[in-house]
Amino acid sequence: MKKSGKTLQEEYVSIVKAVEEHLRFAHEMGVSDMGVKKVPQPAAPRNLRTLEDIREWMGDCQRCNLHATRTQIVFGTGSPDPGILFVGEGPGEEEDLQGKPFVGRAGQLLTKMIEAMGLTREQVFIANVVKCRPPNNRNPEPEEIAACSPFLTAQIKALNPKVICTLGAFAARTLLKTEEKISKLRGRFHLYEGIKLMPTYHPAYLLRNPSEKKTSWGDLQEIMKELKLEPPPPSADPSRGKEGQLT
Ligand code: SF4
Secondary structure: OEEOOEEHHHHHHHHHHHHHHHHHHHHHOOOOOOOOOOOOOOOOOOOOOOHHHHHHHHOOOOOOHHHHOOOOOOOOEEOOOOOEEEEEOOOOHHHHHHOOOOOOHHHHHHHHHHHHOOOOHHHOEEEEOOOOOOHHHOOOOHHHHHHHHHHHHHHHHHHOOOEEEEEOHHHHHHHHOOOOOHHHHOOOOEEEOOEEEEEEOOHHHHHHOHHHHHHHHHHHHHHHHHHOOOOOOOOOOOOEOHHHOEO
């Protein structure tokens, strides 16, 4: 077939030649990366044993664009020797202001979820995939996740939890390196570097879809079975129903 007097094959050859010529010219001009944005990957020092080591390594991190709009880095809080590590997506407005993860409305629900398991926030560790708030609570960009995830990887190594519970799609997909939907991932254990990982819904999603709370409660009960945790007796707290179930 002819197009502009040339066959498709001739067109293809001339396009390849033009690209080759452009690359050669750029190389001669000293251009090496052709403007392709490189994802900044912090090289992890070898002696990162504690959370303090990791925080020191992060410093006043500016490895991705999120540093420009944050109030402060939200590193994570909780026990340095937790049975469970909860991992969310990133800080929201309240978290950015307070410097602590999950302290807004979704955080209050996460606290109830943890207490329904018979634990306190101080007995678990809570962190996020990205440590700085994405503006207007937008989703983190792939290069921001790539830039920040070495810190989470280092945190997981230092904490060595028995179970990781990811909250929402981003955390599960980042740690499991999959594009699978959260509805397909949740409800069963996966393995992350030899650690059992249970994906469940993000508390913010549960606030918007209260009927799914019982689904997430089922996921948490699987973790409780794994860790041999007994739920606290039903208390006078009206936010808890039978056997600690979230209501
Ligand atoms: S989100 Fe992570 S990589 Fe980006 S600036 Fe904040 S701490 Fe650094």
